[in-house]
Amino acid sequence: MTVIIRTTQPEDLIPLTALMHEYVVGFYNNLWPGDEAIHLLINNLLNHQIGVQFVAEQDNQLIGFSTLYFTYSTMKAERVAIMNDLFVVEAFRDSEVETKLFEQCQQYTREYGCPYMSWITAETNVRAQQLFERLGATRGAWVNYSIT
Template sequence: MEKQTVLKKAELEQVEQVAKLFDQYRVFYGQASDLAGARQFILERLENKESVIFIAFDGSEEQSAVGFVQLYPSFSSVSMKRVWILNDLFVVSEARGQGTGRQLMSAARDFAKSNGAKGLSLTTAHDNLTAQSLYESLGYIRDEHFLTYELYF
C-alpha cells in the first residue's frame, strides 16, 4: 500500500519535527549540525509569527516528518501588496522523487494566493538544476532583468 503524504501548517507543537528537518537542511548547505540552534531559530520564527512553515509527513502511522517549506513575508512597494519569500525547501533524501517537494511548493502557492499576495519569490544556486526544473515546471519564471546584490556583515 502506497503511503500518502500529509501536509500541515506548522504550529508550536511541530517545532521539534521542523527543527530536525531544518538542521538537516543547514547541513545539506554545508553548515555544522546545531539542533539546539535550529530548534531555537524555528521556535522564534513561529512564536513571533515571522515565518510560515508547512511540514510534510510520510503518511505512516508514525507520521515521520519528511520535508518542509518556509516562507518569510515581504512587500512589493510598486504593487503595494505582500510578497512571500520562499526561503527554504527541503525533503529528506529517502522521500525525494515522490512529489513531496512539489506538494510543499503547491501549499506555499495556495497559502500566498489565499492571503491576497502578489506572489512568491525564491532564489536558487546556478548549479541546482533539479530545483530549477521543479520551479519552472510549476510556472516560476527566471528573472533575466535584475541583478541581485548582497551586503553581509
C-alpha cells in the same frame, strides 16, 4: 502511504530541528547556527507574523519542509511572500512531496492576498530549477546580491 502537508505545530520542534540540520549542514554544507537559534526561528514562525512554515509528514515522520517569509514590495505597495526554503529528504526528492510543498506555499500566498511569491535557489541546484520550471515558474531577470 499518504503524505500530509500541514502547518508546523509546536510538537514539531525537535523533529523539524533535525530536518533543518540536514538541510543547512547536510545539503548546503553551511555551519549550523545552533539548536537554540533554530528553535527561536521555528517558534517565531508558529505565530505566522514573520512567515509560516509547512511540513510534509508520512507515517508520523517529517520528510520535508518549506518556509515562507513576508516582506513588502514598494512596486506593488503590498505584502509579498518569499519562499526561503523547500527541502525534502533524499528518498522523496523528485516526487510529489516537493510539488505538494510548493503548491501549499503558492496557495497560502494567494489566500493571504500576496500578489506574488518569489524565491532563489543555488545556481548549481539544477534539480530544484527543473522542479520550479515544471511547475510553471519563470526564471527572474533580477541579479541576486548579498554582503557580509
